[in-house]
Amino acid sequence: MSVRGIVAGVRVWIAGALVAALLVAVLAGTGARASIGNARDRLIETVESWRAPSFAVPAGWPKPVYDFSGNPVTRAGFALGRRLFYDPQLSRDGSTSCASCHQQFAAFAHYDHPVSHGIRNQNGTRNAPGLFNLAWQPALMWDGSVHHLEVQPLAPISNPVEMDESIEHVVAKLSADDTYKKDFAAAFGSPGIDSQRLLKAMTQFVGTMVSAGSRYDRYTRGEPDALTATERDGLALFRARCASCHAEPLLTDFSYRNNGLDAAPRDRGRETVTAKEGDFARFRVPSLRNVALTPPYMHDGRYDTLEQVVDHYADTVQPSPTLDPQLAGGVTLDAAQRAALVAFLKSLSDERFVHDRRYAEARR
Secondary structure (H helix, E strand, O other): OOHHHHHHHHHHHHHHHHHHHHHHHHHHOHHHHHHHHHHHHHHHHHHHHOOOOOOOOOOOOOOOOOOHHHOOOOHHHHHHHHHHHOOHHHOOOOOOOHHHHOEHHHOOEOOOOOOOEOHHHOEOOOOOOOOOOHHHOOOEOOOOOEOOHHHOOHHHHHOOOOOOOOHHHHHHHHHOOHHHHHHHHHHHOOOOOOHHHHHHHHHHHHHOOOOOOOHHHHHHOOOHHHOOHHHHHHHHHHHHHOOOOOOOOOOOOOOEEEOOOOOOOOOOEOHHHHOOHHHOOEEEOOOOOOHHHOOOEOOOOOEOOHHHHHHHHHHHOOOOOOEOHHHOOOOOOOHHHHHHHHHHHHOOOOHHHHOOHHHOOOOO
16 A cells, blocks of 8 residues: 555545544543644644655646755755754844744744844844745845755845854754754764755745645636635736736745835835845745735834735836836725735635744754
């Protein structure tokens, strides 16, 4: 029998066992029901963990930028990357992990935080974006200052208002932990903890975060009823008015643009990386996948709702020397069109991704 068949069989067994246990719990009271719920979560997590971590390109998607042939995904490597992602030891005082600003329920964005919130309750200057489909990104961060997925964790680790730590000190802390020694040896086939192995393990974890299971995806794969009539109207509007920047299927073209938030921007954006005057106040076009799950919006988190975002493009685009020409004068949208566009954007949520237990913090 295949592993898939075994997992399916175990799921059926768990379902039957839980039904029987629930009947007992109903008679036994609230405390017993809570215990049954905890047991259920542990059983489901165990079964889900049997699904081998892997990286697969969804049908119709372009070739990824990151090449996993130099960092093959293994169960042990993925598990190590997962542990590191959730470990606050990566910060100077042990208070902040990657997951502190990248929460799974929010598609690994920082829900309800305009900007990143780091060590010693300090605030950063930019919004923490969602983490998914990173293997396709030619550069990372809002300004494109990181050019390789494997080195991306160095930016928050070393940032004084995020994790305020050095990679050398992180390696020293992990090297003093016997369980990490075992995990690194299992992941890479020999003893030893160093920065390269740490970064490769983290990349195995975050690099396999592929989000391609929204209702929009089902619609594009030939399920016409996956979207409502209003959402289909919104998709048509999106393709006519938005897709030149938010190109399908990744819903971004990875370019850098000034989208007219301010007439006199304070954040210099891409210019801080390129030193080119024409890049002033330009920021990476974010993917709109899971956008309903990742408020607040824009590089500085100024908008709380999708309605506010759509209203900005229709009503409040500010002229400035580097404003994207396509946005000059705003985007003409009436009330019904705005509602349809928001409805479509909400169809981009990938519920399976945000509930995939492989990406949740592991029980130890």
